[in-house]
Amino acid sequence: MDRAAMGQKPAATRSLRKNATDVLAREREVAKTKAINALLIRPIAILPTEVGDPIRPFALGLWNEIRPLLKPDISVTALRKVMATYVHSRSYQIAVARPGSLRHDINGAPVGPVSDADRLDAQEKYEGLKERDGSRSRKSPPPPPSPTSKAAVIRAGLLKLKDTER
Known part of the structure; x- marks a missing residue:
C-alpha cells in the first residue's frame, strides 16, 4: 500500500531528523529536472527522471560540468x-540536510559526504521555506497592549484635539 493511502506524508516532507532514508522525487521535482535536461545537449544522470527516484545532492563545482552541456541557442x-528552482526546492534542501547524505557527480556516483556546515545551512533553508509557506504552526498573536493610565488617555485625547484645531 502506498504512503498516501496509509495517510502518511511523503518522505520529502517528513522531519529531517527522524528519517535518514533517501528523499524521493515527486512530480514537481521531476518536472523541474525535465526542464533542466531540455536545456542541455544530453540529459545528466544525477537528476531524478521518474517519480520515486532519489534526489541526490550535487557535488561541489558541478555547475562547471553542467554549463558546457548547454544547448547553443539557450542562454x-x-x-x-531553472537549476536554481531545483536546488532551492524544499525536497533538495531536505536531501542535503539529511544525516549521512552524500554529494554526487554528474553521473550520479557518490563523491563524498555533505559537510556539516552545508547540512546546517540546508536545514536553515528548509526551516525558512516551512515558515514562508505557512506549514509551520503560526506564531501566537501579539500580546494585547498594556493598560494605559487614565491620565495618559486624557493627555492623548487633549493632544489630538490640539492638533486638529490648527
Missing part, C-alpha cells in the same frame, strides 16, 4: 534560473 541565465 546561461535560463539554465541558472
Whole structure:
C-alpha cells in the first residue's frame, strides 16, 4: 500500500531528523529536472527522471560540468534560473540536510559526504521555506497592549484635539 493511502506524508516532507532514508522525487521535482535536461545537449544522470527516484545532492563545482552541456541557442541565465528552482526546492534542501547524505557527480556516483556546515545551512533553508509557506504552526498573536493610565488617555485625547484645531 502506498504512503498516501496509509495517510502518511511523503518522505520529502517528513522531519529531517527522524528519517535518514533517501528523499524521493515527486512530480514537481521531476518536472523541474525535465526542464533542466531540455536545456542541455544530453540529459545528466544525477537528476531524478521518474517519480520515486532519489534526489541526490550535487557535488561541489558541478555547475562547471553542467554549463558546457548547454544547448547553443539557450542562454546561461535560463539554465541558472531553472537549476536554481531545483536546488532551492524544499525536497533538495531536505536531501542535503539529511544525516549521512552524500554529494554526487554528474553521473550520479557518490563523491563524498555533505559537510556539516552545508547540512546546517540546508536545514536553515528548509526551516525558512516551512515558515514562508505557512506549514509551520503560526506564531501566537501579539500580546494585547498594556493598560494605559487614565491620565495618559486624557493627555492623548487633549493632544489630538490640539492638533486638529490648527
